[in-house]
Amino acid sequence: MLKSILSSKDCAVCRFCCSFRRQSLWETPLFDKKTKESLEKKYPEAKFKTAGNESFTVDLLHLYKTDGSEEEAACPFLGESGCVLTADEKPFDCSIWxxxxxxxxxxxxxxxxxxxxxxxxxxxxxxxxxxxxxxxxxxxxxxxxxxxxxxxxxxxxxxxx
Ligand code: SF4
Ligand code: SF4
Structure with a gap:
């Protein structure tokens, strides 16, 4: 939704918003139940947890290898060329960041x-x-x-x- 002011070239070399430090875990993307269930089948390695009353988010805690506050864990849907999710699967949160x-x-x-x-x-x-x-x-x-x-x-x- 920010394509007019955000170039995919900039994002390809950055990817900052698809990796999370522990103190940024409040920022992980939200999925509704239907999307979460469909993604669990498609990407069995991705772990989810509840977030709020009706939403789910990716659970990244098991991905940290140290106690360092600066260590980042990548979203399980971050691939070599960026986000692997389809437009329908991509969280609203991510589309407006x-x-x-x-x-x-x-x-x-x-x-x-x-x-x-x-x-x-x-x-x-x-x-x-x-x-x-x-x-x-x-x-x-x-x-x-x-x-x-x-x-x-x-x-x-x-x-x-
Ligand atoms: S939208 Fe995310 S990947 Fe793109 S430049 Fe901003 S922080 Fe980096
Ligand atoms: S769902 Fe896609 S756009 Fe959103 S944080 Fe994960 S890899 Fe990035």
């Missing part, structure tokens, strides 16, 4: 995370224009229907919408 939904005073807002190097190179106005031209409504509507996708406010979140 580095945007996130979070609540302030009971209202859902769209936040920009500050860790995507490709987005950080752009003028903030580009991201803001994209969010304010329809994407923001889409994200908040999804979040209202899927409350498990609403994140806690994190350091580095910038409210856009």
């Amino acid at each position: 580095p945007l996130r939904a979070a609540k302030i005073n009971g209202k859902v807002h769209v936040m920009l995370e500050n860790t995507c190097p490709a987005i950080n190179k752009q003028p903030f106005k580009n991201v803001e224009n994209l969010v304010k031209s329809g994407l923001g409504e889409k994200i908040t509507a999804y979040a209202e229907k899927n409350p498990d996708s609403i994140k806690e406010i994190q350091e580095g979140f910038k409210v856009i919408f």
Whole structure:
């Protein structure tokens, strides 16, 4: 959904958002039950755990080899050429990164995370224009229907919408 401002060339050399340090595990992608069950059959090596009331996420804890806080574990769906999931399987979370939904005073807002190097190179106005031209409504509507996708406010979140 951010293709107009995020190039696949940048992502191919980066892949930052498909690997997770322990302190970033709140960020792992969410799947609904049907998708999770289908992925378990297709990728038996992938482990899942519950996340919220109706969602599931990948369980990466067994992949860490050290206690180091900087060690990263890759999402089991990260292949040689990027994400191996189809458009239908890919979590909404992943399709809107580095945007996130979070609540302030009971209202859902769209936040920009500050860790995507490709987005950080752009003028903030580009991201803001994209969010304010329809994407923001889409994200908040999804979040209202899927409350498990609403994140806690994190350091580095910038409210856009
Ligand atoms: S962090 Fe940004 S540039 Fe890197 S792979 Fe993710 S979306 Fe692409
Ligand atoms: S599901 Fe795909 S896009 Fe999302 S974190 Fe895993 S590899 Fe990356």
